[in-house]
Amino acid sequence: MITIRNLRKSYDSNHVLHGIDMDVKAGEFVVMLGLSGAGKSTLLRCINGLNQPDSGQLQVGGIDLMRKHSGRELARHVAMVFQHHNLVPRLSVRKNVLTGRLGQVSTLASVLQFFRRSDIALAEQCLERVGLTHKAGERTQALSGGQMQRVGIARALAQRPQVILADEPVASLDPRTARSVLQYLRDATRELGIAVVCNLHQVDYAREFGDRIVGLSQGRMVFDGAPDQLGDAALNAIYHQVPAMAELQEQHTPMPAGSWMPASPMVATTGGL
Numbered sequence: 001m002i003t004i005r006n007l008r009k010s011y012d013s014n015h016v017l018h019g020i021d022m023d024v025k026a027g028e029f030v031v032m033l034g035l036s037g038a039g040k041s042t043l044l045r046c047i048n049g050l051n052q053p054d055s056g057q058l059q060v061g062g063i064d065l066m067r068k069h070s071g072r073e074l075a076r077h078v079a080m081v082f083q084h085h086n087l088v089p090r091l092s093v094r095k096n097v098l099t100g101r102l103g104q105v106s107t108l109a110s111v112l113q114f115f116r117r118s119d120i121a122l123a124e125q126c127l128e129r130v131g132l133t134h135k136a137g138e139r140t141q142a143l144s145g146g147q148m149q150r151v152g153i154a155r156a157l158a159q160r161p162q163v164i165l166a167d168e169p170v171a172s173l174d175p176r177t178a179r180s181v182l183q184y185l186r187d188a189t190r191e192l193g194i195a196v197v198c199n200l201h202q203v204d205y206a207r208e209f210g211d212r213i214v215g216l217s218q219g220r221m222v223f224d225g226a227p228d229q230l231g232d233a234a235l236n237a238i239y240h241q242v243p244a245m246a247e248l249q250e251q252h253t254p255m256p257a258g259s260w261m262p263a264s265p266m267v268a269t270t271g272g273l
């Protein structure tokens with residue numbers, strides 16, 4: 001569903017991604033971990049077409065993003081779930097979910113907010129998936145933060161995407177609500193066979209919800225494996241800046257599953273992750 005090879009991205013002289021390799025399959029829930037500034041959001045923005053990579057290969061749902069492509073077509077394949085949900089507070093919950101269909105109706109219909117019956121039925125199904133059928137007619141601004149994030153997930157599902165990218169979707173939620181939101185996201189994506197890449201800062205949630213975890217450090221992939229392979233060594237590689245890593249990665253060999261780049265023995269162990 002997503003194929004990334006030797007992907008590089010700079011902002012002027014700031015080299016942010018240094019040759020990323022990653023494949024994500026349909027139905028796979030991949031959690032991406034990394035320190036602030038590691039390049040996680042930049043990678044997501046490359047996958048959703050907002051950032052143009054400098055070089056490498058990037059294919060999403062059969063679309064080659066390194067070539068000229070239609071943004072509208074890509075929007076049909078890729079949906080986003082944001083940290084601050086990006087909903088319209090004064091609109092009803094149902095209408096917010098229906099905005100997920102706007103990219104798939106004509107421009108006139110989208111300006112007039114004219115939706116087909118099938119779109120409305122789909123919005124209802126998506127709300128049911130996140131347990132919010134009873135809130136469909138309410139103004140979105142009356143919902144709790146966790147409920148709003150579930151509306152954000154329903155809106156993403158209403159796009160019928162092949163890929164969902166979630167950028168710190170539970171950063172502003174309490175632990176119980178955060179778990180419930182991640183559970184809804186994971187269940188829906190598994191049942192619908194959607195490929196998910198979800199940036200998180202919480203290692204516990206990554207272990208609990210990820211089918212697979214990838215770790216980014218200074219724009220390099222330093223871990224790619226199953227949750228039970230994410231031990232101290234891998235956490236050191238992800239959360240500490242290790243000088244030797246740069247030289248090792250420059251050789252650019254794709255990482256086998258479960259592998260991590262060794263941390264320097266000089267680096268202290270991570271605490272409070």
Ligand SMILES: Nc1ncnc2c1ncn2[C@@H]1O[C@H](COP(=O)(O)OP(=O)(O)OP(=O)(O)O)[C@@H](O)[C@H]1O
Nearest residue numbers: 011014016034035036037038039040041042043199
């Ligand atoms: N639009 C931009 N223009 C210039 N530099 C940018 C831009 N977006 C990100 N950067 C830089 O790219 C680097 C990686 O940022 P990015 O947001 O991808 O990191 P991140 O891992 O997602 O961090 P966080 O966890 O804090 O969101 C940082 O040095 C940042 O300053």
